[in-house]
Amino acid sequence: MANVFLVGAGPGDPGMLTLRAKEIIETCDIMIYDYLANADFLKWCKPDCEILYVGKKGGDHTLPQDKINDLIVEKARSGLVVCRLKGGDPYVFGRGGEEGEELVEAGIDFEVVPGITAGVAAAAYAGIPVTHRDFTTSVCFITGHEDPTKAESGNNWEVYGRSNSTLVFYMGVGNLPMIAQNLMENGRPADTPVALVRWGTRCNQTSFVSDLEHVAEDAQARNWKAPSIIIVGGVCSLHDKLGWFEKKPLLGQGVVVTRAREQASGLVNVLRSHGACVHEFPTISVEPLADYNEVETAILQLARYQWVVFTSVNGVKFFWEQLREIGLDARIFGGMQIAAIGPATADELRARGIEPDFIPEKYVAEHVVEGLLKRGIQGSDVLIPRAKVAREVLPRELKEAGCNVTVLPVYETRLVQADGDEIMTALGAGKIRYVTFTSSSTVENFFELVPADVFKNYPDVKIASIGPVTSETVKRFGFTPALEPEDYTIPGLVDALIKDATGE
CATH class of the missing domain: 3.40.1010.10 (Tetrapyrrole methylase, N-terminal domain)
Structure with missing residues (x-):
């Protein structure tokens, strides 16, 4: 093998x-x-x-x-x-x-x-089909930078000049004047469309269309650099009509994602689908507890609770892991009420066969308590599986309403053992436009790695907070979030970024 x-x-x-x-x-x-x-x-x-x-x-x-x-x-x-x-x-x-x-x-x-080679992919992302029945039925891939030790060029400029094929030159930006001149001298019309695509298919892709006579001059005026491909042929005239990638609302916008790596993929994928240059910088990690004896005991005594309130996706995942460990499943919740703080937590429960009895309209503890009180939770025995360290507002207010509350840690969050060098470098290079925070712990740990006094040197970088609780933590470090969605969810946060980036 x-x-x-x-x-x-x-x-x-x-x-x-x-x-x-x-x-x-x-x-x-x-x-x-x-x-x-x-x-x-x-x-x-x-x-x-x-x-x-x-x-x-x-x-x-x-x-x-x-x-x-x-x-x-x-x-x-x-x-x-x-x-x-x-x-x-x-x-x-x-x-x-x-x-x-x-x-x-x-x-x-x-x-x-x-x-997948750039000659096909970068062209497609720039709105250019390398073959099209109205323009050409063939395509030719050509090096724009030949081996300098070769005795003679392998490029047959006479054939390229007379051919109607789409020509795609790799690594040719430095030789662009020579390429254009050779093609024109060998029969390609001076007004033949030419496209240059830089960093094709990536979030920092840029492109433009010129013609053989002016492309070298236009590229110089734009200070065009490698890595780029050069596309020659009538198909380049479709660039503006079929271009789709460079219309993405967050194209080229540097967005820092501070969520735990275990949770970040959804946000990262959505941001990338809108063209963002995502900088993954997980400031926290989600870890299991060292000892689950207390959790197992609570599960075995679950029948004594009238309500179970899940406050996060992680709370559901880690609680269910312990259910499985002791051979139990969703049937153990029979006869009790279940609340989920937020749609993602609700979906995690649904994936396990549980339809939540209550999902608040606003995903913060204060609104949760208000909604639960309307559902008659007063005086009930309530179990809250959650992180080891979390806000105390929900259990405190439920206790004040006469509930007998048990807070059950099922996981913990820890500061990721890393430094802020990567983000500091990106900030210094002007590559960051937004920093997103999805919880108070991501804020606290971010400023542990990137000191607030240093971050203040980049006033043009906007902070996007998922909701008011997280925003209050941001303010403790001396900053005011520029963005906070009305809907305190990941989709709401992405929508806020798009609206800000597009000026809507």
């Missing part, structure tokens, strides 16, 4: 990674990755995976290709599983063929995992 995998990471959008590629990333022992391979994919690596960066950009080679070949062979001989992760497709201007030859010569089995 192969223990080396030449893996195509696709053009950059995480959604463009193949399932096979993700499987290799998750199981490999050694990761050797390139500049154009999205570094976000590394979070899927095993904790003990050895990660090696060998990226190359614009002549700046962390490691020359021959040394990369040697490194792959050396690591492969260790008998461990090696993932060689390359942007796009390994065999489309990715030098994967050269690496494969080295492995064959060394007698090492390998497997190739193709990836």
Whole structure:
């Protein structure tokens, strides 16, 4: 069996990674990755995976290709599983063929995992179909940066100039004047549409359309840089008509997500679907308790409660884990009332066969108590499974209403042991537009890692808070949230970001 995998990471959008590629990333022992391979994919690596960066950009080679070949062979001989992760497709201007030859010569089995190449994906994200029956029936992928040691060019400019094919040049921005001139001298009309797409499929994608005569001048005026692809042909005239990706409301907006990694995926995915550049910075982690004896005792005595109030998705998950541990299920709740604070918590209960008897209109403790009192909870025995440390408003006010309240910790949140260097760097580079907070603990732990006195140096960065309780915690650190949705939910928070970004 192969223990080396030449893996195509696709053009950059995480959604463009193949399932096979993700499987290799998750199981490999050694990761050797390139500049154009999205570094976000590394979070899927095993904790003990050895990660090696060998990226190359614009002549700046962390490691020359021959040394990369040697490194792959050396690591492969260790008998461990090696993932060689390359942007796009390994065999489309990715030098994967050269690496494969080295492995064959060394007698090492390998497997190739193709990836979606930028010549197709970036064009599509810019509204350009590389083939279209009204314009062309063929496409040609061409390197815009040939091997300088070759005796003569492999580019047949006469053929390219006379052809009606869509031409897609990789790595050609530095040679754009030469490319345009050669095409015109060999028969391509000066008014042929040309598109440039930079960072195709990623949240910072930009593109524009010109023509062969003016494209070099237009690119210089825009200070256009690599990595970009150049598309030549009539299909580029569809850029404005079919363009969809660059219309996303949060495109290019840097958004920090501070939720625990276990909870962040939903928010991260929604933000990315709207084009945001998401910076995952989990300030808390959700952890099981060291001892669940008290929880098991409470479950076995559950029949004595008239109400169980779940205050979070995590409360449901950890409570149910203990139910299963002792061989019980949802039937144990027969005859009692169940409340869920918020739609996500309600959905978590529904997934386990429980339809909540009460969901408040506003998802804060004060409104919960008001609603529960209207439901006649006064004087009831109430169980509240929740985090080990949480606000005391709900149990306090229920006690004041005559309830016999048992607060049952079923999990705890902890400060993630990390520093704020990554976010500080992004702030300094002007890459952050919004910082989102979904609970008081995310606020407190964020400012533990990014001191408030330092954060004050970035007044243009907007704080988005999920609700008034979280906002009050933000204010304790000397800031006023710029955004707070009327609906204290993740969808409400995303809607608030979109409205602010678009000026609606």
